[in-house]
Amino acid sequence: MAKDNNILEQIVDRYDGEVGMLIPMMQDLQAEHGYLPPDHLRSLAKLLELPLSRLYAVATFYSSFRLAPRGAHDVSLCMGTVCFLKGSSAISEAISREFRVEPGGTTRDRLFSFQAVNCVGACALAPVMVVDGKYYDGVTPDSALEILHKLSPDEENAETTTKGGTV
Amino acid sequence: MISISTRFTSGSDIENFAKKLSSKDRQTAKAVRVCIGTGCAAKGSRRLYELFCEAAEQSSQDVRVEAKCVGCHGFCERGPIVVVEPGQIFYQRVEEPDVAEIFRETVVGGRTVERLLYEDPVTGNKAKKAEEIDFYKVQERIVLGNNGLIDPTTITDYIAEGGYKALAKVLSSMTPEEVISEVETAGLRGRGGGGFPTARKWRSCREAKGSTKYVICNGDEGDPGAFMDRSIMEGNPHSVIEGMLIGAYAIGSEQGYIYVRNEYPLAVEHLKMAISQARDCGLLGKNILGSSFSFDIRINRGGGAFVCGESTALMASLEGRTGEPRAKYVHTVESGLREKPTNLNNVETWANIPAIINRGGKSFADIGTEKSKGTKVFSLVGKVVNTGLVEVPMGITLRRIIDQIGGGVRDGKSFKAVQTGGPSGGCIPAEHLDARVDFDELTKLGSMMGSGGMIVMDEDTCMVKVAKYFTNFLKEESCGKCTPCREGLAQMLYVLDRITDGEGQVGDVERLEGLAELLEGTALCALGKTAANPIISTIRYFRDEYDAHIKEKRCPAKECRGLFRYEIDSEACKACGICMKNCPVDAITGDKKVPHVIDQEKCTLCGTCWEKCPFAAVLKV
Numbered sequence A: 001m002a003k004d005n006n007i008l009e010q011i012v013d014r015y016d017g018e019v020g021m022l023i024p025m026m027q028d029l030q031a032e033h034g035y036l037p038p039d040h041l042r043s044l045a046k047l048l049e050l051p052l053s054r055l056y057a058v059a060t061f062y063s064s065f066r067l068a069p070r071g072a073h074d075v076s077l078c079m080g081t082v083c084f085l086k087g088s089s090a091i092s093e094a095i096s097r098e099f100r101v102e103p104g105g106t107t108r109d110r111l112f113s114f115q116a117v118n119c120v121g122a123c124a125l126a127p128v129m130v131v132d133g134k135y136y137d138g139v140t141p142d143s144a145l146e147i148l149h150k151l152s153p154d155e156e157n158a159e160t161t162t163k164g165g166t167v
Numbered sequence B: 001m002i003s004i005s006t007r008f009t010s011g012s013d014i015e016n017f018a019k020k021l022s023s024k025d026r027q028t029a030k031a032v033r034v035c036i037g038t039g040c041a042a043k044g045s046r047r048l049y050e051l052f053c054e055a056a057e058q059s060s061q062d063v064r065v066e067a068k069c070v071g072c073h074g075f076c077e078r079g080p081i082v083v084v085e086p087g088q089i090f091y092q093r094v095e096e097p098d099v100a101e102i103f104r105e106t107v108v109g110g111r112t113v114e115r116l117l118y119e120d121p122v123t124g125n126k127a128k129k130a131e132e133i134d135f136y137k138v139q140e141r142i143v144l145g146n147n148g149l150i151d152p153t154t155i156t157d158y159i160a161e162g163g164y165k166a167l168a169k170v171l172s173s174m175t176p177e178e179v180i181s182e183v184e185t186a187g188l189r190g191r192g193g194g195g196f197p198t199a200r201k202w203r204s205c206r207e208a209k210g211s212t213k214y215v216i217c218n219g220d221e222g223d224p225g226a227f228m229d230r231s232i233m234e235g236n237p238h239s240v241i242e243g244m245l246i247g248a249y250a251i252g253s254e255q256g257y258i259y260v261r262n263e264y265p266l267a268v269e270h271l272k273m274a275i276s277q278a279r280d281c282g283l284l285g286k287n288i289l290g291s292s293f294s295f296d297i298r299i300n301r302g303g304g305a306f307v308c309g310e311s312t313a314l315m316a317s318l319e320g321r322t323g324e325p326r327a328k329y330v331h332t333v334e335s336g337l338r339e340k341p342t343n344l345n346n347v348e349t350w351a352n353i354p355a356i357i358n359r360g361g362k363s364f365a366d367i368g369t370e371k372s373k374g375t376k377v378f379s380l381v382g383k384v385v386n387t388g389l390v391e392v393p394m395g396i397t398l399r400r401i402i403d404q405i406g407g408g409v410r411d412g413k414s415f416k417a418v419q420t421g422g423p424s425g426g427c428i429p430a431e432h433l434d435a436r437v438d439f440d441e442l443t444k445l446g447s448m449m450g451s452g453g454m455i456v457m458d459e460d461t462c463m464v465k466v467a468k469y470f471t472n473f474l475k476e477e478s479c480g481k482c483t484p485c486r487e488g489l490a491q492m493l494y495v496l497d498r499i500t501d502g503e504g505q506v507g508d509v510e511r512l513e514g515l516a517e518l519l520e521g522t523a524l525c526a527l528g529k530t531a532a533n534p535i536i537s538t539i540r541y542f543r544d545e546y547d548a549h550i551k552e553k554r555c556p557a558k559e560c561r562g563l564f565r566y567e568i569d570s571e572a573c574k575a576c577g578i579c580m581k582n583c584p585v586d587a588i589t590g591d592k593k594v595p596h597v598i599d600q601e602k603c604t605l606c607g608t609c610w611e612k613c614p615f616a617a618v619l620k621v
Helices: A002-014 A019-033 A038-048 A052-061 A081-085 A088-099 A141-149 A155-162 B011-027 B038-042 B045-058 B098-108 B155-160 B165-173 B176-186 B198-207 B228-235 B237-251 B265-280 B311-318 B347-359 B361-365 B398-405 B439-444 B463-477 B483-500 B508-522 B533-551 B578-582 B608-612
Strands: A073-078 A112-117 A129-131 A134-136 B030-035 B065-070 B082-085 B089-091 B214-219 B255-260 B296-301 B342-346 B375-382 B388-393 B415-420 B426-429 B453-458 B566-568 B588-591 B594-598 B618-620
Touching: A002 A019, A002 A038, A019 A038, A019 A052, A019 B296, A038 A052, A073 A088, A081 A088, A081 B375, A081 B453, A081 B463, A088 A112, A088 A141, A129 A141, A134 A141, A134 B038, B011 B155, B011 B165, B030 B038, B030 B045, B030 B098, B038 B045, B045 B065, B045 B082, B045 B098, B082 B098, B089 B098, B155 B237, B155 B265, B165 B237, B165 B347, B176 B198, B176 B237, B176 B347, B176 B361, B198 B237, B198 B342, B214 B237, B214 B311, B214 B347, B228 B237, B228 B265, B228 B347, B228 B375, B237 B255, B237 B265, B237 B342, B237 B347, B255 B265, B255 B311, B265 B296, B311 B342, B342 B347, B347 B361, B375 B398, B388 B398, B398 B415, B415 B463, B415 B533, B426 B533, B463 B483, B463 B533, B483 B508, B483 B533, B508 B533, B566 B594, B566 B608, B578 B588, B578 B608, B608 B618
Parallel strands: A073 A112, B030 B065, B214 B255, B214 B342, B255 B296, B375 B453
Antiparallel strands: A073 A129, A129 A134, B030 B082, B082 B089, B375 B388, B415 B426, B415 B453, B566 B618, B588 B594
C-alpha cells in the first residue's frame, strides 16, 4: 500500500496537483492497475481534497473508466455506423453467445474484457475488432470467434459446451 | 526519430533550415514511403516498413535509399500503400513477399511492378501515380496534401515541405488583426460541424475582456463513420500545432489544449512527439522565433464520451468534471474554460490556417461556393467501392464524390441514401445526389455537413433501422442533464423498436415527429437539438418504409428480423446439406439430390442458412 500511495503521489505531482487534470490522473491510475481500485480512488480524493463522489461521477460518466478488474485481453468491437451496416451487431451477438459475455463485461475466466465501442475511425476496414491494440479488418462472426479462441488454448473446452446453443 | 538540435530564433532561421533540407533531400534520390495510418497499419504496413529498412541497409553503398513512414494517403481501401521515388510510383495492397521485388525492380532497377499498380475496374488501365487514379483525380488536397508525403514523427519533414513558414510570416510581418482579416477574407468556416465563421469567433475572443485566454483544438472526433481528424492528427500533427500557434497569436492566448479521443492512441502519440519537438526547436514556449509571443500546448485524452465533442462539455471535461454541456447564453469566447475567454476550433479548421496564410485568404476563397470556401475532407465509407478519406472543393456534387471518387455502390447494388453529418445529420436520397456539397445546401436537405462523415447505403439497408441505430447511439451517449434529450430519445427509441419488431401502431410516425419537434425546441445543447435529425430525415424521404413496417409488417430492405422470411430457391439449391447442418433449430429438411426446404413454423429467422449457403440459394422474401 505504501508503494501504491507512492504511485498516487507521483501521478498527482505529474500534473502539479491541478484538480482540472483529474481525468488524466485517473487515466494514469487506470493504466497502472487496468482499472480504478476503490481504495485508490479514495486516496486520490483525499490527496486532491475532493469529495469521493466527484471522482465516482467522473469514473462512471466516461466509458473508458472501469471500476472492476479486467480480463487478460482487451477486445473492442467497433459499433460505428459503417461496421454496423456491415454486420457488427451479428458479431457482437456471436461473441456474447459463444463466450457468455455481454458488451462491457469480462468473461468469467477473465480471459478477456469485451466492449462494444463507438467508431474506432478505421471505417475502411469495417467491420473492425481490436484485440490488445491489434486491428482486425473485415471481421465476420466466424472469424471473430476464431480470433478470440486463439487467445488461450484452454478455451477449447468452453467451445464444445456453448457451440450449437439456441439463438 | 530524427532528433533536431536546431533552435529557431527568427523566421529566417526556418527558411534557411528548409533550404538546407531541400538540398539534402535532392541527394536522397530514392525513397520508399510506407503508409502507417491506422488502415494500412492494420494490414501489416509497419512490418513492410521494417523490411524496406533492412533492404535499404543491405543495398550497395552507391544507392542511397531512404525508407520512410508516412501518414494516411486516404485510399485505405487499397492499403497497405507504398510509394517509391523517383516517379511517385504508387503500389497498393502490398504484402510482405512483395518487398523484395519492389526493392529489386523499382528501387534499384527503376522498373515498375505492374501487378501491384492500381487497375481501373472499368477501363482496366493501370495507374502508375496516385494522380492518375480516379479516386485522387477529382480531389483537391490542401489539408491532406502532406499526408502520405511526410513522416509525421519528425519535424524536419514538415519544415522541408514549407512547414512553420506561415508562423514565421505571421510573427515577423503581421499584426493579430491582420491575421484575423486574412482568415476572414478566406471565408473559413468551422469544420467541426457548425460552420461558424472562424474569423468572427477569433475576433470575439480577441476582444473579450480578460488577460488570460485559451485556445482549444477539438480532436474528440466522435461521429461514428468519420476519421478525417484522426488522419490529420496522425499524419500531419505539426499542421494542427502551427494553426493553433497562429490562432493563439491572433487571439492573444498563451496556453492551448488539444483534446483527443481516447480511441485514437496513435494520434496522441504523434501529437506528443510533435509538441515535444516543437518545444525543442523553440516553436513552442517563450518568445517564439524571437518575438514577444509565448505559447504552449497540452494534450488531454478524452474519457470516451460522445457529448464531449460539444464545446462546453469538452471544457467541463478539461476542468476535470463530467462532460455536461451548459446553456450558451454566455458564449465560450467570453467565458469558457475556467471562465476565461476560450476559442475552440476543430482539428481540420486549425490545419487549414497555415495554408490560408501561405496562399493568402483571397486565393483560398477562390475555392468553393459563395458561402462555403475552401475544401472539406470527408470520410467516404459504407457500401461504396473505394472507401477512404477524400478532400474535395466545396460545391462539388454528392454524385461526383460517390460515383467518380468512390467508384459507385459496391457489389452492383443500387444506391439508396447517403448519410452525412454523423448522428446529428440525416440521410439524403438518390433524387438529391446532384446537390452541391456545402454547409447551407446540406442543411436545406435536412442533413448537415457535420464533421465530414459520408456513409453510403445501398438497397439492402433498412432506413428505419438506420434511424434506430443513430437514436440508440444518441440515447446511450446522452449526458442526461436535460430532460428532453434524456427521456425523449428513450421514448423515440421505444417507438422505433416497436416498429422494427413489427409491432408498430398507426400514428407512430406522427408520435415520432411530435417528439422530434419537442427535442429540437427544448434540448439544452446542439447535440440534443439535432438528435432527431436521423429520424426526421428518414421519415421525410423514406416514409414508405416506415409505413411498410407499420401497416404491412414488412421490411422492404429485408433487414428487420421477423418482417421477412427465408426460403430456399429449389433451382439454385445443390442439396449440399450445409444449411441443414448449420441450422440451430433443425428447421431445414431435404435429402441428397433433393432441394432443401425450410419449415417456416420451426424457423427462428436467425439467418445462419442464408450466411452459410455457398450457392446463394437461400433467399430473403
